[in-house]
Amino acid sequence: MALLDRSNGASPDYALRVSDVSKTFRIHHERASSLKAFIAAGGRNRYEEFWALRDVSFDVQPGEALGIIGHNGSGKSTLLKCMAGILTPKSGSIEVTKRMAALLELGAGFHQELSGRDNVFLNAAILGMGRKEIAKRFDEIVDFADLGQFIDNPVKTYSSGMYVRLAFAVAINVDPELLLIDEILAVGDVTFQAKCMEKFVDFRQQGRTLVLVTHDATTVRNFCDRAIWLDHGSVRMEGAPADVVDSYTETMLGAETSAGAEVGRRGDGKLTVDTVELLVGGVPVDRFHTGDDLTVRLHFTAHEPVDKPVFAIEIASLGGATVTAPSSRQADSTPARVSGSGRVDILIEDVPLLAQRYVLHTEVTGFGRQHVYDHLQNARTFDVVTGTSRETSGVVTLHPKWTITGDGVETA
Ligand SMILES: Nc1ncnc2c1ncn2[C@@H]1O[C@H](COP(=O)(O)OP(=O)(O)OP(=O)(O)O)[C@@H](O)[C@H]1O
Ligand SMILES: [Mg+2]
Structure with missing residues (x-):
């Protein structure tokens, strides 16, 4: 998790701009096993440049939810890490105009030996929140993470689901204007995922910006305003979520499957x-x-x-x-x-x-x-x-009308 205020004061029309970004990794071949082989290789251990991203360009508009899909190894996580400033591109540039929080891979951001409680304070502080503000939000964070008394146990004892719940609770509560999320929500259970979707809906209604990497076509289709399909490190398609998801699933699964079973x-x-x-x-x-x-x-x-x-x-x-x-x-x-x-x-x-x-x-x-x-x-x-209903789980809305009464019930 990382919160980076890289806003530059001006107000351009994009929340984030990725311009011609390429990223390579070195793939090392087996070390020369003998002096003879070492000399034969020209006195060097050989490596190859692997292009994880190649000339990737797109804008993220303020207030939009952008979905990024693509096969395993297509470069999605690498792209998000470049956006978050954790990796430096080989070439190209990334401009961020909003206060950004990133929820990347599991294990980043928390101190393993410290309790969940201490990690909340530590993280929120790193993410730029004052102590008073953290204290004010602490209950909400713990409540959202739904950790009960486990909040006082060391983070290293957490299951991956507990871990991601806490990480998400912190990230969403530090008030980012732009949130990058890589996949990891899939680790949570169905209830937690539904809670996250609700948060996303709120987040969007507040005009905030979201970039979501996911393998879940339904989420992209239902929730995102736009989608990008990464294929071997390049943008293969960009457009309306349903179109991009359809092309992607058709290519991945063969033409017939996404159109449903045969007539x-x-x-x-x-x-x-x-x-x-x-x-x-x-x-x-x-x-x-x-x-x-x-x-x-x-x-x-x-x-x-x-x-x-x-x-x-x-x-x-x-x-x-x-x-x-x-x-x-x-x-x-x-x-x-x-x-x-x-x-x-x-x-x-x-x-x-x-x-x-x-x-x-x-x-x-x-x-x-x-x-x-x-x-x-x-x-x-x-x-x-998504139309008139904000519900995200299930198949239908029954148009429920809610009434909550009681001696101690105050209206919002
Ligand atoms: N630190 C690294 N060193 C070497 N190669 C790397 C490194 N990080 C990523 N790669 C390679 O870059 C490519 C893109 O990886 P990346 O993790 O971005 O894919 P992804 O689209 O997120 O895949 P997944 O759907 O499995 O999460 C992969 O081939 C991966 O092996
Ligand atoms: Mg990934």
């Missing part, structure tokens, strides 16, 4: 669903926000007249869990008879789905639901992005 079809084919459209405000979309009014439109063809066909859709999470599976029969909207082509509009107002990727299946059956005319498994996928 599967069964049924006797008398009445088929030909296309499935998603519309918001009358416009076809692949992606929409929590809280939008969504129309699912099925274009069908009855290849011969069919009595009382039941239309159904199912929306499922990528994990396979059914989120909802309504049918026209349940809604008393089944037509008496169809022939030729037509369309089914299913209007879902104020969509309660939370930011994630979903898959949609369609089905047309007889009125008894046994006879299948057409079943389209994985008819299409779509993305929901």
Whole structure:
């Protein structure tokens, strides 16, 4: 962890600027094992320059959350260390205009022999907080870290999860304007990760800036404003998170996987669903926000007249869990008879789905639901992005309304 005030007084339009940054490491080959080999090698132990970063350039805008993804060894951690000033680039420059805190790898920043409590004071002091201020924030830090009485045990006895909770609690509580985070949150458990996500949401709402390295595509997709894909030390792609994540996962896993499983079809084919459209405000979309009014439109063809066909859709999470599976029969909207082509509009107002990727299946059956005319498994996928709800866990928001009462309850 490190807090560096490298602001230069001026107010440029970026929070951080990376210009043509390259970084090399020396890879040493085996030492010459004999004098003869040493002489043969020209009197030197040989090494190679390994380019961990090559001509990397981008800006981070104030108030944005930038996600950095890339394969193992692509240079993400090296890049963050250069940004934090822990490594010096071979060439290029990095300008930081905001008060920055960095949460890098596990093990950095804490004194192993000291207790969690002493480390909080020590760290916060190093990060530029006065003693009074630390004392004021101490409870919040300990509370967030959720360490209970372990706070007085030496840090060397902590599990990696406990360690990262404390490190994160300190970093977020020293009020950085720009926070760099490398992966490590993955070490925490699900509850802690949810807490961190909430903090990030707050952090962003306060107009602060975040750079996040993560292997979690969902986090980048749902949470970041922009994403960068590092590939063998170079920026391979930069843009909207969903686009970058899609290209990255497609390349990493092969083209089909990220588009969901293959479309599967069964049924006797008398009445088929030909296309499935998603519309918001009358416009076809692949992606929409929590809280939008969504129309699912099925274009069908009855290849011969069919009595009382039941239309159904199912929306499922990528994990396979059914989120909802309504049918026209349940809604008393089944037509008496169809022939030729037509369309089914299913209007879902104020969509309660939370930011994630979903898959949609369609089905047309007889009125008894046994006879299948057409079943389209994985008819299409779509993305929901953060909209009216600030919730980050789970699949739906139930629009909860909170009331907290009691003799000693004060309103904020
Ligand atoms: N101190 C070092 N000395 C030599 N090589 C290094 C050093 N640090 C990093 N490297 C090499 O630089 C490359 C980039 O490493 P880096 O840790 O930045 O990758 P990464 O994208 O963070 O990977 P991961 O997803 O596994 O965390 C790797 O090939 C790594 O072996
Ligand atoms: Mg790394």
